[in-house]
Amino acid sequence: MKTLLKSLLAIIILANFSCGSSTTEQTFDSSKLRRASQDEIDKIVEDFILAEDSTTITIPEGFYALQTQLILDNKKHIMIKGAGMDKTVLSFRGLKSGGEGVKIVGNDIRVEDLSIEDAPGDGLKAQHSDGITFRRINVTWTNGDKSKNGTYAIYPVQCKNVVIDECIASHSKDAGIYVGQSENIVVKNSLAFGNVAGIEIENCDNAEVFGNVARDNSGGILVFNLPGLPKSDGKNTKIYNNEVRDNNHTNFAIPLSQDPNGNTVTMIPPGSGIVLLAAKDVEIYNNRILRNKTTGVAIASYQVTGFPANAPNWSPYTTGIYLHDNTYERKKLSFPDFSKELGKLVAIYNAHGFGKAQDIVYDGIWDEKISSTIDSNPMRICISEQMEGLRFTRFYLMDGQDNLTSFKDHEKFQNCTVQVDTNVGSLALIQ
Amino acid sequence: MLALAMVSCQKSEEKTPPPPTSRALAPEDATGLFPYRRLSTYGFFEGEIKELTPTDEVLPYAPASSLFTDYAWKSRFIYFPEGEKASLTDDEIAFPIGTVLIKNFYYPSDFRNPDKGRRIIETRLMIHEEKGWQAYPYIWNEEQTDAILKIVGGEMEVKYKDYSGKDQIINYIVPNKNQCKSCHNQNESLAPIGVQVKHLNNTFDYGKAKENQLVYWTAAEKLEGFEGPESYPSLINYEDKNQALAERAMAYLDINCAHCHRAEGPASTSGLFLTFDQTDKMKLGVNKPPVAAGKGAGSFKYDVVPGKPDESILIYRMNSTEVGIAMPELGRTTIHQEGVDLIREWISQLEKK
Numbered sequence: 196m197k198t199l200l201k202s203l204l205a206i207i208i209l210a211n212f213s214c215g216s217s218t219t220e221q222t223f224d225s226s227k228l229r230r231a232s233q234d235e236i237d238k239i240v241e242d243f244i245l246a247e248d249s250t251t252i253t254i255p256e257g258f259y260a261l262q263t264q265l266i267l268d269n270k271k272h273i274m275i276k277g278a279g280m281d282k283t284v285l286s287f288r289g290l291k292s293g294g295e296g297v298k299i300v301g302n303d304i305r306v307e308d309l310s311i312e313d314a315p316g317d318g319l320k321a322q323h324s325d326g327i328t329f330r331r332i333n334v335t336w337t338n339g340d341k342s343k344n345g346t347y348a349i350y351p352v353q354c355k356n357v358v359i360d361e362c363i364a365s366h367s368k369d370a371g372i373y374v375g376q377s378e379n380i381v382v383k384n385s386l387a388f389g390n391v392a393g394i395e396i397e398n399c400d401n402a403e404v405f406g407n408v409a410r411d412n413s414g415g416i417l418v419f420n421l422p423g424l425p426k427s428d429g430k431n432t433k434i435y436n437n438e439v440r441d442n443n444h445t446n447f448a449i450p451l452s453q454d455p456n457g458n459t460v461t462m463i464p465p466g467s468g469i470v471l472l473a474a475k476d477v478e479i480y481n482n483r484i485l486r487n488k489t490t491g492v493a494i495a496s497y498q499v500t501g502f503p504a505n506a507p508n509w510s511p512y513t514t515g516i517y518l519h520d521n522t523y524e525r526k527k528l529s530f531p532d533f534s535k536e537l538g539k540l541v542a543i544y545n546a547h548g549f550g551k552a553q554d555i556v557y558d559g560i561w562d563e564k565i566s567s568t569i570d571s572n573p574m575r576i577c578i579s580e581q582m583e584g585l586r587f588t589r590f591y592l593m594d595g596q597d598n599l600t601s602f603k604d605h606e607k608f609q610n611c612t613v614q615v616d617t618n619v620g621s622l623a624l625i626q
Numbered sequence: 627m628l629a630l631a632m633v634s635c636q637k638s639e640e641k642t643p644p645p646p647t648s649r650a651l652a653p654e655d656a657t658g659l660f661p662y663r664r665l666s667t668y669g670f671f672e673g674e675i676k677e678l679t680p681t682d683e684v685l686p687y688a689p690a691s692s693l694f695t696d697y698a699w700k701s702r703f704i705y706f707p708e709g710e711k712a713s714l715t716d717d718e719i720a721f722p723i724g725t726v727l728i729k730n731f732y733y734p735s736d737f738r739n740p741d742k743g744r745r746i747i748e749t750r751l752m753i754h755e756e757k758g759w760q761a762y763p764y765i766w767n768e769e770q771t772d773a774i775l776k777i778v779g780g781e782m783e784v785k786y787k788d789y790s791g792k793d794q795i796i797n798y799i800v801p802n803k804n805q806c807k808s809c810h811n812q813n814e815s816l817a818p819i820g821v822q823v824k825h826l827n828n829t830f831d832y833g834k835a836k837e838n839q840l841v842y843w844t845a846a847e848k849l850e851g852f853e854g855p856e857s858y859p860s861l862i863n864y865e866d867k868n869q870a871l872a873e874r875a876m877a878y879l880d881i882n883c884a885h886c887h888r889a890e891g892p893a894s895t896s897g898l899f900l901t902f903d904q905t906d907k908m909k910l911g912v913n914k915p916p917v918a919a920g921k922g923a924g925s926f927k928y929d930v931v932p933g934k935p936d937e938s939i940l941i942y943r944m945n946s947t948e949v950g951i952a953m954p955e956l957g958r959t960t961i962h963q964e965g966v967d968l969i970r971e972w973i974s975q976l977e978k979k
Contacts, residue, residue: 240778244803263779266804269814291781292799293808294955300814315949316920322892323814345950346920352895369920376895421917423897423908425889449925457915457927457939502915502927506908 215445215465215534218389218411219339222363223281225312231257239285243267251275254309256282264293270301277309280333280363287314295320295350302326312337314345318367321351333363334371341366341389341447347373348390351380353426358622360384368448369460370395371412374402376426381622382407391448391460392417393439399429401617408438413446414463415439415487420473421459422497422506430475430515431617439468440485443526451534459500464489464538466531466552473497476515478615486526489541490553492518494576496560499537499592512562512574517613519579523554525586545588546601554585557608558592570607577611661762665749665773670705670728676746676770678730683708685846686832687839689825690861691881693809694962695731696796697788698747699740702820703728706848714840714851717823717858727752727818733796736787747784748800749773752810752818759816761806777803797959808956809885811892819885824902827860861902864968875972876902878965882954898929911940912976922951932976941970 231239236259242252243265249272256278265285267273277283287296296314299306303326310333311318318334321327334348348364351357352375362385364371371390374380380402386409387393393409395417396402409415416439418432445451448461455461463470466489471477473496484491497504497511504511530550532538545553557576559569566573569589578587587605591598654667662668665675672681680686684703692700706712707724714720729750734740749764764773765780779802788794801808810816820826826839840858843849852858862869864878879887880902886893887900896917899909908914911929916922916939924942931937943953944966952958 237778240802244777262781263802264805266802266807268804268807290949291797291959292801292949292952292956293805294950298808316955317918322895342921346918346922350918352918369918373918375918421915423914424917425894425897453925455927456923456925457929458919458923459915461923500915503913 215532216411216443217341217445217447219337219341219366220389220411221335221337222333222365225258225281225284225286225310225337228258228282228284229256231259235259236261240265246270246273248272254278254283254285258284258286260286260289261296262289262291264290264295265297267297267299267301267304270304272303273301273305275304275306275309277307279308280310280331283309284312285309286312287318288312290315298322299327300324304328305330307331309333310335311348316345317347317350318345318364319349320347321354321357323353324351325355327351327354327356328358328360329362330358330360331362334365334367335363336366338366341368342450344368344447347371349373350375352376355379356622357381358383362386363388364393365389367391369458370417373397374399376424376429377402379619379622381405381619383623386410387412387415389444391444391446392463393442395419395460396432397421397429398424398426400431401619402429402432403617403619403623404432404434405436408440409442410438410440411444412442413444413448413465414460414467414470415442415484416468417460417463417470417472418474418477419459419471420475420497420509422473422502422504422509422511427506427508428473428475428510431615432474432477433615433617434469434477434479435481437482438485439482439487439491441487441526442466442468443486443488443529446535455535457502459502462500462535462537464532464535464541466490466526466529466538467493469493471495471513471516472500473509473511474513474516475510476613476615478517478519478613480518480520483522483524484554485522485524488526488529488552489531489538490556491521491523491525492555493537494555494557495537496558498560499558510562512560513576514574515613515615516575517577517579517615518555519577519612521580523580523585525552525554540590541588544590544599544601545586546603547586547588551586553588555580555587555605557587557589559589559602560592572607572611575611575613576608577613578605578608579612582609660753660755661751661760661775663775665751665764665766665775666771668726668751670703670726675772678703678746684728685843685848686830687821687826688830689820689822689881690828691825691864691877693819693881693885693957694965695957696798696960697786697794697962698731698733698798699744701730701732704821711847712843712849714823714849719821719823719849721754721818721821723754723756725754727821729820733784733786735785736791737789738787738791745784746770746773747782747798750806752816759810759818761803761810761816763800763803763806765800776800779803779805799959801956805956808892809954811885812890819881824859824861825881827855827858828863859903865964871968871972871975875969876904878968882965886954911938920950922953924951930973930976933974935970935973938973941966941973944969 295317299321336344370392371387393412468487531542710722879900
């Protein structure tokens, strides 16, 4: 196994010198598992349909080739338990209709110890649920051609009190662990690799992301707010004690030959560690942000997408950001991404010289209604890092391409702090 | 006589029946404990069951526009419990406990001669129980002598000749019980789609007479609170080419998409809302980027690009059969060409800005 990993690493390193890396790494080989019979498969489908409140659905060891969705509908206090991530595998390769493999709606629902493979859309989705815990869930795609992979691996949306713990999400075409339009969230001790986006918090209030490894994605950890959604603008996210490294994977959300489509993730340049887009009140600290070839941290406003930036109860600006006590290491002998516009922006226009990877970039877009100049730091971007040896770039993009300039002036953004309160303490303790 | 007076539910320990076979199952008594295993046990139809001739207590109905489900034909009935009425307030119909909606899906062997034989595939019951609406899919046997409850759903090949006489084969998918709610979902409660005022406030051919359905129900003492057709919204039939294009398009989107794509539906996550009365352009998808569309976005930026149907994600997803791209997510394995054409024409004529 070790030699295999080593040779895999060697391949990744070699690939990096060209355009971008790619991986189809799996944490175990599900083809060796016993195949569940049709009766056993039907029984699992029935168990989901007939589940009664306060019961446990047990899924024994085996490889379950499902042809229909597993849906838990509006139940309370349910535990869905497999025999282990490498023992119980639900495969949705044969699914002929339906948006996701497993869909959960209910309150106080836990899913533990199983894997989900090859769902055509999303792997594991929870919606309109209060109290949802995913623990030791592995969601992945096994296609050699990653363009066939599904959208989100682990996908709670419009939920409250969400815990994602010790999970693994890999090879999704959008985000591996994606929490959308939810409140009170903990994502911890999990691994996201080989996705376009590793972990993404979108239009959420009160999220903590800690103790995770986000590696070998195109972008490691993302905090976004998108316009026009029922949950309009999210705020309060803490990202700490994570390892965000080697996120240099080719962005396979669309074919390389195509321009980005309307999915924002298609614009993410490979080599992005942490990306903030229209984010509000985010504290990022004690992370190890290593060898992301374009930039360690990117602070951006929604205007950089070029999409219409007006929507009710929503602001396109990123505001209230506090970066402190992170460890940075730039990737050596490497060139920033050149496949995406935002990669080219960094590669060409950064303030340190052509082709130099950055540790922190800020698009420098501010709300002129608040201040006529950025010198007063109107968006409250607070960077309290040991700046010696770090590369920081602030862009000036407000006049478009014509007057595109960049600055090293990190001093403007030091000597301030932002208080971020997530109040998810009790969730973090759930066992 | 119908044996529907009592409504409750079988205990869930009870095993689901095996798949329907010609020898089928042992006879079943109409105990009043729903769901029954056999469709025939309910006694909705008289004579040969495959004729779907309703008893006097069962009324036929039809929404103005119909959801596309792989070109299947549908016949729909409603059973009101004896002496009970539905009541209409604020454009919403509340049905009494014990109401049953009966929706049969079938294919004539030849669409040009629908009276010359047909194959009934499935009957979906929606029963209004004490704890809310419940959906039960029944799959018909080959002999067309009965249909058997199959909560895990199923799949079968269906052959027919279409309107041009061309042979068609469809891999028909019966949803599992919980998939029903992927569409029949209002704030996470199961809810009927077709029996809403906007869909029923129109004329239906009862054979003896043509009559507005809500007027008919009122006269039959099955509905109270109806203040006349003029007082309520009424959707048109999108197939009616005499109607305005925009109204046909909105009627199509409403019945085919809005069960999910509305504030109370499961696709509210997308911010794309497609009810017939939607006027906010962004909510209609005009120049709106997708949110969680994944490969469903294709190579396109916006849901609807006025004047450019072939750059609109809406058309891209309607025009695909690939799981993960195709919309709606359930209920079709083929492309509804007439529907794609209608929405394409509508987008073509939307004003560019």
